[in-house]
Amino acid sequence: MKRNWNSVDAIAVFVVCVLMLSLLSMGIARQRGASRQSSCENNLKQIGLAVHNYHSAYKQFPVGSGGTDTGGVDQPKRGNAGRLSAFVAMSPFMEEQKLWEMISNPLHSGSNKFPAMGPVPWFDAQAYTPWSLRPNRLVCPDDRQAQTDSLASSYVMNYGDGVEKVFYGRGDWPNPNDARSAMLARATHRGVFGKQREYKFRDVLDGLSNTLMLAESKVAGLRVAKNVAGLPFDPSLAIKAQRDKQFWPAGREARWCDGLLRSTGFQTILPPGSPSATSDQGDQTAVMSASSYHGAGTHTLFCDGAVRFVANTIDAGDPSHPSVGLGDKRTSRALTPPGSQSPYGLWGALGTRANKEPVTIDVRKRADGITEPRRPIPAEQLEAVRKKPIRTWTAAGGRGKMNGWLVSCAKEGDVVLVNEKGDLKYLTLSDLIGEDAYWIVQSLVAEKLQARNQLLDQLRDAVGLLERKEFGAFLTQFVDASQMSVQEMGIASAFVFQKRGILIQGFDDAIAFAQSGQVNIQVNDNRMLATFNGNDRNLTGNFVMHYANGRWYWLPPPR
Numbered sequence: 001m002k003r004n005w006n007s008v009d010a011i012a013v014f015v016v017c018v019l020m021l022s023l024l025s026m027g028i029a030r031q032r033g034a035s036r037q038s039s040c041e042n043n044l045k046q047i048g049l050a051v052h053n054y055h056s057a058y059k060q061f062p063v064g065s066g067g068t069d070t071g072g073v074d075q076p077k078r079g080n081a082g083r084l085s086a087f088v089a090m091s092p093f094m095e096e097q098k099l100w101e102m103i104s105n106p107l108h109s110g111s112n113k114f115p116a117m118g119p120v121p122w123f124d125a126q127a128y129t130p131w132s133l134r135p136n137r138l139v140c141p142d143d144r145q146a147q148t149d150s151l152a153s154s155y156v157m158n159y160g161d162g163v164e165k166v167f168y169g170r171g172d173w174p175n176p177n178d179a180r181s182a183m184l185a186r187a188t189h190r191g192v193f194g195k196q197r198e199y200k201f202r203d204v205l206d207g208l209s210n211t212l213m214l215a216e217s218k219v220a221g222l223r224v225a226k227n228v229a230g231l232p233f234d235p236s237l238a239i240k241a242q243r244d245k246q247f248w249p250a251g252r253e254a255r256w257c258d259g260l261l262r263s264t265g266f267q268t269i270l271p272p273g274s275p276s277a278t279s280d281q282g283d284q285t286a287v288m289s290a291s292s293y294h295g296a297g298t299h300t301l302f303c304d305g306a307v308r309f310v311a312n313t314i315d316a317g318d319p320s321h322p323s324v325g326l327g328d329k330r331t332s333r334a335l336t337p338p339g340s341q342s343p344y345g346l347w348g349a350l351g352t353r354a355n356k357e358p359v360t361i362d363v364r365k366r367a368d369g370i371t372e373p374r375r376p377i378p379a380e381q382l383e384a385v386r387k388k389p390i391r392t393w394t395a396a397g398g399r400g401k402m403n404g405w406l407v408s409c410a411k412e413g414d415v416v417l418v419n420e421k422g423d424l425k426y427l428t429l430s431d432l433i434g435e436d437a438y439w440i441v442q443s444l445v446a447e448k449l450q451a452r453n454q455l456l457d458q459l460r461d462a463v464g465l466l467e468r469k470e471f472g473a474f475l476t477q478f479v480d481a482s483q484m485s486v487q488e489m490g491i492a493s494a495f496v497f498q499k500r501g502i503l504i505q506g507f508d509d510a511i512a513f514a515q516s517g518q519v520n521i522q523v524n525d526n527r528m529l530a531t532f533n534g535n536d537r538n539l540t541g542n543f544v545m546h547y548a549n550g551r552w553y554w555l556p557p558p559r
Helices: 008-057 086-094 096-106 145-150 179-187 237-243 346-353 379-387 434-467 471-478 488-496 498-516
Strands: 107-109 111-116 155-158 212-215 224-228 277-280 282-287 297-302 307-311 392-393 403-409 414-421 424-428 521-526 528-531 544-548 551-555
Touching: 008 086, 008 155, 008 212, 008 297, 008 307, 008 471, 086 096, 179 297, 224 237, 237 277, 297 346, 307 488, 379 403, 392 434, 403 424, 403 434, 434 471, 434 521, 434 528, 434 544, 471 551, 488 498, 488 528, 498 521
Parallel strands: 224 277
Antiparallel strands: 107 111, 155 212, 212 297, 277 282, 297 307, 392 403, 403 414, 414 424, 521 528, 528 544, 544 551
C-alpha cells in the first residue's frame, strides 16, 4: 500500500534541508577565510621571487628608497626626490612591464610633463596616472582598505632594528664626506633595505633563512603617533604615545610607490601588532611595527623566499632598551653600541642581516613564535572554551598575568590561550609558572579520561543512527563541519549515504576494539584522536575519531 505524504514528512525534509544549508554556509565562510590567507601568503612568495629575480639581474637588492636627486616639495614635478620605493624598481619582475615602461619613460599628461622615473611619489595620482596603477600583488585580501585604495600597499620592507635616523640616506648628510655621517648610516642601517643603501645576498651574514625581508602592515585603522621625543633611547614610548592626541592624519599613508619608512617600511623592535610612532625629528627617526588582519600575528617573508607566520607573542626582548646607534655625545644618554647583537630578542635578531645573533627556528615545535601559517581555530571551539570558568595565568619569572581560558595544549608542550578580548596567545608550558603548567597537564589527563569514558556510548549512538538511516542526524552529531571544507563535507556526506553498510561495520569493529581496550587515545596537532588497532579492513585508511567541544567526531577516510 502506498503511503501518503504528510506534514511530518514535509517537516523532516525541511529540517534536513536547513541543516545542510547551514553546514554549507559555515563551510563556505571558512573556505573564504582560508582562501584569503592563502592568497596573502602567495602574494609574499611572488614578491620574494621578484626580489630574487631582481638580484639575479642587478646583483643587489632594490634600495628601500631611491631614485633621482631632483624634485622635492618645492618642485614636485621635476623628479622623485630619491623617494621611490623598492616596489617601483621591482615592478617589471612582478609582471608589470607596462607599468614600468610608463614610469621609466617621460610622460606627457595634458599640460603636465613628467620626467623619466616620475615626479615625487606623493604627487597627485590623477595627474600622474602610474602612481594609481599599484600592482595587485601588493594587497592582502583581508585588508579591505587597501582593496579600495589604489595607492595603498599591505606589505612593508625590513629596515632592521635601528631607530636613530633609520630613514637617513646620503642625500640627507650635511657633508657627503663627513666620516660621522657615514658611521651613523652604518650603525643604524641593520636591515635588508635602507634609504639609498644597496645590499646584496652576500651581505646577509646571519643566513637567508634567519633574516626577514618583508612583512605585512595594516592600512586601515592604524594610527601613527608623531613628535615623540626620546624614541631612540626608549622605543616603548611609541606605545605610551598612543594615549596622546598627536597623530599623522593619514596614518601610515601606505603609498606603494613611496620609499618613506612610514609608507613601506617596518622595524623589528616592537612585536607584530604593536603601535608605531615617529620622533620629534620627523620621519627620519621612527619606530614602525608590522601588523595584519590575521589575528594573532603576521605573515613574513624571509630572504630565502620562505613565508612564515610570526605570532604577536614572539620574544621581542625589552622594548624600553636603547636602540643601536651612535647617540649624541652632547647628552649623557647612551645608545647600544654599533655592532651589538639586537636588544629586541628573537624578533630583533630576525631583522638584522649581519650581527651573528644565535637564531634557531624550528617550525615544527612552534616554540619560538614562528610557524608555517596556522589554520584558524574554529569559532565554535573558542565559544565552547569560553563557557568554562576563567583562570588567571602567570608568566614564568613574574613577567605578567593574564585572565583567559586554555584552548589547547599539544604533546610537544605548545599551549594556546585566549584572553577576555578574544586574542589568541601562543605559548609553551615553560612560559608559565609551574602551578599553571601542572594545572594544564592535569586538565588534559582529566579530559582524556572523560573522553575515553564517552567513546563507547557515542560509538553505539552512531551505529543506531546509521541503522535507522538518520543520515542528517549522523552528519550533525558525528561529522565536525568546522574542521572541513565544503568539498570535504560533500565527500563525507556522499560516503555516508553510499557506504552505510561499510560504515556500520567499521563502527561495530571500533566498539569491539574499545570494549577490549584496543584503542589508542593521543593528542596530535592540538587534537585528541582515537585510533583502533587493526580497524582498517573495510574503510580506506584507519578508522579514526577526534574529540572536540566535549564529544567525539568521526574523521572520514581521505580521498
